[in-house]
Amino acid sequence: MPISVKIPTPLRKFTANKDTVEVQGATVGAALRDLDTRCPGLWAKVCDDDGKVRRFINVYAGDDDIRFLQGLETPVADGSDISIIPAIAGGC
Amino acid sequence: MPSFQDHLSRIKARIDEISPEDVQEKIEEGEGFVLVDIRERDEIENGFVAGAHLLGRGHLEAKIGTVAPESDAEIILYCAGGVRSALAANALLQMGYTNVKSMAGGFARWAQYGFPVQTRKSLTKSQLARYSRHLLMPEVGEEGQLKLLGAKVLLIGAGGLGSPSAMYLAAAGIGTLGIVDGDTVDMSNLQRQLLHTEDRVGTPKVESALKMLKGINSDIEIKAYPFRIDSSNVLDLFKDYDIILDGCDNFPTRYLVNDACYFLGKTNVHGSIFRFDGQVTVFKPNHGPCYRCLYPEPPPPGMAPSCAEAGVLGVLPGIVGVAQAIETIKVVLGIGHPLIGRLLTFDALQMKFRELRTRRDPTCPLCGPNPTVTQLIDYEHFCSMER
Numbered sequence: 001m002p003i004s005v006k007i008p009t010p011l012r013k014f015t016a017n018k019d020t021v022e023v024q025g026a027t028v029g030a031a032l033r034d035l036d037t038r039c040p041g042l043w044a045k046v047c048d049d050d051g052k053v054r055r056f057i058n059v060y061a062g063d064d065d066i067r068f069l070q071g072l073e074t075p076v077a078d079g080s081d082i083s084i085i086p087a088i089a090g091g092c
Numbered sequence: 093m094p095s096f097q098d099h100l101s102r103i104k105a106r107i108d109e110i111s112p113e114d115v116q117e118k119i120e121e122g123e124g125f126v127l128v129d130i131r132e133r134d135e136i137e138n139g140f141v142a143g144a145h146l147l148g149r150g151h152l153e154a155k156i157g158t159v160a161p162e163s164d165a166e167i168i169l170y171c172a173g174g175v176r177s178a179l180a181a182n183a184l185l186q187m188g189y190t191n192v193k194s195m196a197g198g199f200a201r202w203a204q205y206g207f208p209v210q211t212r213k214s215l216t217k218s219q220l221a222r223y224s225r226h227l228l229m230p231e232v233g234e235e236g237q238l239k240l241l242g243a244k245v246l247l248i249g250a251g252g253l254g255s256p257s258a259m260y261l262a263a264a265g266i267g268t269l270g271i272v273d274g275d276t277v278d279m280s281n282l283q284r285q286l287l288h289t290e291d292r293v294g295t296p297k298v299e300s301a302l303k304m305l306k307g308i309n310s311d312i313e314i315k316a317y318p319f320r321i322d323s324s325n326v327l328d329l330f331k332d333y334d335i336i337l338d339g340c341d342n343f344p345t346r347y348l349v350n351d352a353c354y355f356l357g358k359t360n361v362h363g364s365i366f367r368f369d370g371q372v373t374v375f376k377p378n379h380g381p382c383y384r385c386l387y388p389e390p391p392p393p394g395m396a397p398s399c400a401e402a403g404v405l406g407v408l409p410g411i412v413g414v415a416q417a418i419e420t421i422k423v424v425l426g427i428g429h430p431l432i433g434r435l436l437t438f439d440a441l442q443m444k445f446r447e448l449r450t451r452r453d454p455t456c457p458l459c460g461p462n463p464t465v466t467q468l469i470d471y472e473h474f475c476s477m478e479r
Contacts, residue, residue: 009368009441010402019442055389056396063449085437085448087387088366090399091409092251092281092341 001079003031008086014039028061029072031082046084056087100175107181110193112202115168119143125166126159128152130180131199133234135172139209141202144170146235152180153187155230163188170195170202212238219311223265236425241267241312243424246333248321248349249273250297252399252409253339253363255287257417262305264421268313269305270333273297274320284406321345323468326352335423337361337416341398343390344471350375350383351468354458359423363416368405370412370438373431373450374419377459380432385453390475408440
């Protein structure tokens with residue numbers, strides 16, 4: 001079973017407007033790499049040049065922020081969800 | 093004819109009574125028990141035993157569970173003289189409560205002894221009518237409505253989020269509602285900012301908001317602050333409020349509000365929107381994460397377009413702002429489970445809500461164990477830095 005990555009609306013221009021992309025990978029990092037091969041450009045939006053998740057974006061494995069787990073090394077099981085949640089400031 | 097005196101004697105033989113002296117002693121000893129005033133509302137106007145739950149006799153059986161969820165909880169009832177509370181104690185015993193007492197001599201004897209009496213403002217006749225749908229709910233009731241009327245809530249922004257939250261909070265009877273915004277009403281605001289109207293385009297937003305909110309509820313105090321908050325004025329402004337509702341539109345203000353709330357120990361009810369997406373959470377200092385725990389750094393300039401640049405679905409702030417208003421009311425009333433340590437995300441295109449866990453960051457520069465942010469900083473600079 002693939003892993004479902006939930007894409008926030010600001011990044012859906014990379015996914016042909018799909019809100020979920022199915023990928024493969026044993027860790028969050030591997031899954032995001034696979035996402036980038038399917039939807040080129042997404043990796044650089046989520047991670048910086050040092051390969052770390054950007055500080056204004058949170059990546060969740062299931063309901064948990066991977067910063068408090070093992071970061072991009074956090075294992076993911078087949079059939080589970082990864083969510084990309086960027087900071088948004090709007091209120092107007 | 094059945095005799096009331098006989099009936100009362102039989103009941104008094106069945107129930108336990110406790111003297112006001114013993115009740116006072118239990119209070120002084122800090123013993124945990126549930127004290128319930130079952131008198132009518134006009135009897136309470138001259139005072140009640142400090143700390144008592146004002147449930148009244150009429151719906152006592154329906155409401156007692158909200159203050160005494162366990163059947164073996166120690167419940168002490170009192171009325172004016174000890175008769176009605178004896179009958180009520182019998183009713184609770186029949187209901188299945190096992191440890192119920194009636195205070196002998198009631199409130200009259202309590203007051204004679206000079207034991208502590210608390211008075212409160214009670215709702216006026218017009219407030220009873222206005223808030224009647226709240227009063228019917230045991231989770232709010234008159235006690236809760238008085239809490240709402242005593243609450244002071246400050247809204248950051250009279251825009252998309254501030255509009256629905258301000259209108260609902262005003263209607264709900266939040267007694268002091270502050271609203272701070274330095275902008276004037278623009279025609280492009282009317283697609284979503286329900287506080288404002290065509291004839292008020294060009295006027296300060298807080299003035300426009302004041303007109304709308306006064307029209308909804310003239311019973312509350314509304315304070316308008318026609319300026320933009322910054323490090324020089326934020327602490328002075330926030331200090332008089334209990335809860336800050338953040339509906340601003342930019343990152344520097346998000347971090348400013350977060351830090352100021354943390355320093356002052358104020359709960360920050362956060363809502364943010366972008367195009368079709370919304371996020372809601374509650375930051376309660378030292379009870380859960382802060383905004384910096386959630387997002388340690390703002391996006392670099394240009395990476396996160398504002399609503400003015402990228403657009404926003406006009407009705408989206410309705411959902412998010414109302415969720416903020418609900419959280420605010422829950423925090424004021426102390427009911428339910430506020431979104432502390434939880435981030436609610438909303439996707440309007442999929443019409444999906446999700447809940448994500450948020451945690452306190454042990455490396456948080458503000459609320460972590462080794463803070464480096466110990467006073468307000470230059471937030472414009474913080475948010476324009478290239479990292």
